[in-house]
Amino acid sequence: MARYRRVSRAVRSAIADRFSAKDSIVALSADVRIDGKTCLVTGANSGLGMAVAIDLARRGGRVLMACRGGHPEAGEAVRRESGSDAVEMLKVDLADLGSVHNLCDGLAKRNAKLDVAVLNAGLMPRTARRSTDGYEIMFAVHFLANRVLVDRWLRDGVVEPSTDAGRRPRLIQITSETHRSAEAIDFERFGEFADYGIRDGIRYYGLSKLHSCTFARELHRRLNSDGELRVAVHAMCPGPIASNIARDAPLVLKPILVPVMKLLFASPAKAARPVSYLCCSTEAGAQSGLYLHMMQEKQPGESAADPVAGARLWQASETLVRRHMPASASLD
Numbered sequence: 001m002a003r004y005r006r007v008s009r010a011v012r013s014a015i016a017d018r019f020s021a022k023d024s025i026v027a028l029s030a031d032v033r034i035d036g037k038t039c040l041v042t043g044a045n046s047g048l049g050m051a052v053a054i055d056l057a058r059r060g061g062r063v064l065m066a067c068r069g070g071h072p073e074a075g076e077a078v079r080r081e082s083g084s085d086a087v088e089m090l091k092v093d094l095a096d097l098g099s100v101h102n103l104c105d106g107l108a109k110r111n112a113k114l115d116v117a118v119l120n121a122g123l124m125p126r127t128a129r130r131s132t133d134g135y136e137i138m139f140a141v142h143f144l145a146n147r148v149l150v151d152r153w154l155r156d157g158v159v160e161p162s163t164d165a166g167r168r169p170r171l172i173q174i175t176s177e178t179h180r181s182a183e184a185i186d187f188e189r190f191g192e193f194a195d196y197g198i199r200d201g202i203r204y205y206g207l208s209k210l211h212s213c214t215f216a217r218e219l220h221r222r223l224n225s226d227g228e229l230r231v232a233v234h235a236m237c238p239g240p241i242a243s244n245i246a247r248d249a250p251l252v253l254k255p256i257l258v259p260v261m262k263l264l265f266a267s268p269a270k271a272a273r274p275v276s277y278l279c280c281s282t283e284a285g286a287q288s289g290l291y292l293h294m295m296q297e298k299q300p301g302e303s304a305a306d307p308v309a310g311a312r313l314w315q316a317s318e319t320l321v322r323r324h325m326p327a328s329a330s331l332d
Contacts, residue, residue: 023295027273034280035060040114042094042149043121045071048174048241050078051268052118052275057082059280061116066090066103068121094121094145096132097324104152114159115167116279119146119212120174124205128196133324136194138204143211144191146173147317148324150219161223161230168285170232172278173216177237177293178206180301185210185309190316211313213291213300218310220289232285234278235300236292240265266294 039056043049044065057063057078063086065075075089090106093099107114122142131140150171153159159169182203196204216235223231242265274292278284291300303309 024297025274025277025292025295027295028276028280032280033060034116036062037115038062038064038113039116039118039279040064040066040090041118041120042066042092042146044078045069045074047268048238048271048275049118049120050074051272052120052279053078053087054081054269055272055276056116056279057084057087059276060084062086062088064088064090064112064114066092066121068093068095093132094141095137097140097145097148098132098326100145100148101152101324101326104149104156104158107153107158108156112158114153114169116170116172117149117153117159118172118174118275118279119149120172120275121145122174124201126198126201128194128204130193134193135191136204136208138208139191139194139211142175142208143215144317144320146212147215148321151321159231163228163230165285168230168232170234170279170285171216171219172275173212173233173235174275175213175216175235175237176206176209177239178202179210179213179304180206182206182210182303184303185214185313187312187316191320210301210304213304214306214310214313215317217289217300217305218307218314221307221310222314224288229286229288232278232288234284234288234290234292236274236278236290237294238266238271238274239294241268241271242266 034056037060039061041049041053041056041063044053045067053063053065063078063084065078065087067074067089069091072089075087079085079087090103092103123138125137129137131137133140135144150159159171160167162168185207194204213235216233220233223233271294274295278290278292284290291298299305
């Protein structure tokens with residue numbers, strides 16, 4: 001059972017985090033509205049993503065649920081729970097960059113304008129898997145797909161930076177406190193497929209979250225480089241959630257892990273509160289670069305906040321972005 005100790009430690013750490021963290025922000029009241037705002041949420045068919053979609057729709061947002069497989073029943077659930085018909089399902093597989101570009105093409109053709117984007121989709125595979133394009137799947141979904149999405153949205157005008165507070169878009173990266181325990185990004189082997197078994201899955205999960213957290217910090221710097229606030233870019237860890245992320249957990253642990261998560265982890269609706277704060281509050285829209293751990297404002301880990309690492313991540317990933325850019329979208 002030694003190979004499962006890493007998973008057990010991660011669960012114990014998550015439980016400790018949930019009950020020891022002290023709130024420094026206040027949850028939004030139900031009367032905070034975002035009427036007329038268009039919000040896109042990835043991975044919105046279940047768990048945290050669905051809870052965020054419900055709350056944004058309930059507050060008057062027009063919600064685009066970007067999910068693998070489409071999941072029409074998830075859209076119906078969000079409409080029912082929110083009481084809003086302004087909910088649309090969009091199909092995208094974030095492990096396939098061709099699918100990511102198809103989503104972006106569709107948004108550009110309809111002249112969509114995003115006011116809020118929540119980059120939420122995530123997974124934790126039992127063992128190493130390749131994405132459609134050959135990358136380690138957590139690297140592909142947690143980082144590279146989001147890098148491509150944001151690049152396309154900015155190029156296509158789907159996200160339009162603005163100094164006008166009423167029009168300023170918000171980009172929210174869902175990441176994890178596990179980024180703090182990750183080894184430094186190896187830029188000499190950046191993007192190379194890593195083969196791992198059950199024992200090292202948590203380690204590569206943390207590394208993928210270091211990529212995503214570093215990306216959010218660097219994006220914040222680049223979009224607001226001259227001191228003028230144009231896009232509010234934030235990152236946050238929702239803490240332990242009773243969601244279906246354990247679907248790929250080792251089979252021997254599932255009978256224990258699933259009940260523990262339901263009993264001790266936060267419900268998706270509760271975990272969505274800090275996400276809604278970043279999406280909807282006046283305070284979060286008037287600044288950029290926040291990092292929240294549940295309802296607590298913190299500084300990200302040193303590696304994620306390092307501007308040198310951020311610049312190297314941007315440069316290294318730019319090569320991958322261009323490699324997978326379709327001819328129709330390759331605009332400079």
